[in-house]
Structure formats: structure tokens, C-alpha cells
Amino acid sequence: MSDLTVNPWKRHGKDRLYVNLRDGTTVAWADRATKVVTIKVQKYRDEALALLRRHLGDGITVASASASAPPSRPASPLRQPNHSAPRRSIERPAYLPPLSPGEDLARNRPGAGLLGMIAERGPSTVQRLRAKVLRQSSEWDNWYTGLEGERRVGRELARLSAQGWRVLHGIPKSNGGDIDHLLIGPGGVFNINTKTHQGASVWVGDTMAKVNGGQPKPYAAASKAEAEYVRGVLERYCDFAVAVEPVLVFVGIESLRRAATQFTVRIYQEREVAALGPLTGRLTLEQVERAYAVARHRRVWLKA
16 A cells, blocks of 8 residues: 555544545545545545545445535634735646655754754853853844744744644745744744844834834845745645745834734734634645645755
8 A cells, every 4th residue: 555644633523534645645534424535636545445444434435526625614703814825827736755854844943043053153151151150242142032032932833733733943945044933724824033122112114124213124025025935935846826924923022013004914922923823714624734744845945
């Protein structure tokens, strides 16, 4: 048999079994209560049915082609993302190679990119102790502040897993730098940038942000550009359009104001990230798993 696995799924009163390939692609799914099976990839029909019979026993019924799509999810009463990808024809997706442990970004912890920089170019233990004892500021302070901010946001994002969301951290980009966090779930795909400014007052406009009234920083513009980068990578390996919405999360700030015209980037303080949890209606379960299977591959980002 092929490398097929059977995965249980319970949510919103539904109890299903999904048959997936190793890369997360769903080839069939079954409703436990009715024993009705929907075949998504005909090539694996016989193998999928054999596996499902082990779990469901006899009496399995295969759904007709007209009933092959799972029920649509209800639209969320919360604000739906505005940053939607234009409708266009999707070319045949590129081949996604097998995932090796060394290339699996799901193993990254929050702040993985900064941890790598600190390990490579940061201070030694002696240098850190000296600066701490002498209460001296150093060029590395911002790195450690940023690291703590990403860890705090990472903890908030981890809470969303119970609502069907997948999260990755420290995704390397081919042009340098990294994507702090990538959230994939029923409500869509979100690239999340964490900005830590302890005790600061922050204003965010259409493209720029100001911290304590200082020089403009292109936070919003950079987040929108990063969303397009993410969309391009995911759509190269997915057979469906992937709308990616940018998110800015500010950590440790005193106040946050948004321009009235700012509606293309979601802007939160760290504890407000939970607002993403109830969003739904953008991706099916199969699409979530496919996008996640692509996104966790280090190689696909470095080829972009």
C-alpha cells in the first residue's frame, strides 16, 4: 500500500476520518455516523476504502461525485479578511518533495530566526554577564527584546491550535530575514510580524508606523509585501488560490492608534491575537493541511 494514514477529526459536531498522504494531501474522508465515504483522489480509492473498513467495519457507502464536497463551513460573524487574492486560474502545482526532519520548519520555536542570529553573532556569556553587572546597554539588547516579544506572541498563537489552526515560526526568506509567524487555518493564512516596543505609544498608518512620535517605520508596507511573498510560495505548490492577510502584533506597548484608512493590515496587541481564532469559511480542512504541508518545507521558501 501507499503511505496512507487515517486521521480522526472531531469539530463542530462532526466526527470524521480523513485518509491522507504523507505530505498531508487528503485522498478520502468518511463520516463515522453514516459510514459515507467521499473519495477525493480516485487513484487511491481501493486503498482508502480498505483502510477505512478497518475502522468502520462493513456497511460503507461511497458518495456520488455530486456529493463529493464536504459541507461548507458557516461564515463567521466576525470581520472577514479584506486582503483577498484575485480570482485567477491556478496552474498545475509544482512537485512537493518528501520532507526530511532537517528541513521541517514545524520544529522551529518562536523566535527561531533571532535565536540563530544570537548564536552566530551575539555576545558570549561573559559579555552578557559583564553588561548585566555594569548595567550597560549593548547593541544586542534589541535582539533579546525582540526574542521575548516573539515568544510571547508564539504562546498566544499556540492557544489557537484547539480551533483548527496550524502555526509555524521563524520561516527563512530567500532574500534574507524571516517570517516571524505564519498562521494557517479555517479562517485563511496570516503572516504575522511581531514588534516589541516596551511602554511605547504607537500609531499605524496605511504604510508607515510611528513609535513615540519618532521617525516613520515601514511596518505596514513591509507586512503587505511579505503577504504577497507568502501567497506566491504557497500557490506554487497548491491547486487553489491562497489569500494571505498581513498582521502586525505589538508587544509591551502603552497605547495603539490606527489611521482611519488603515484596513489592509490587521493590527493587534499581543493578547488580541485570539480574535483570529473564531474566523472560518476561507479554507477547507484539506486546504489547511495542504498549505501547512507546503509551508513547513524549508526548501520551498529558499527557492522563492
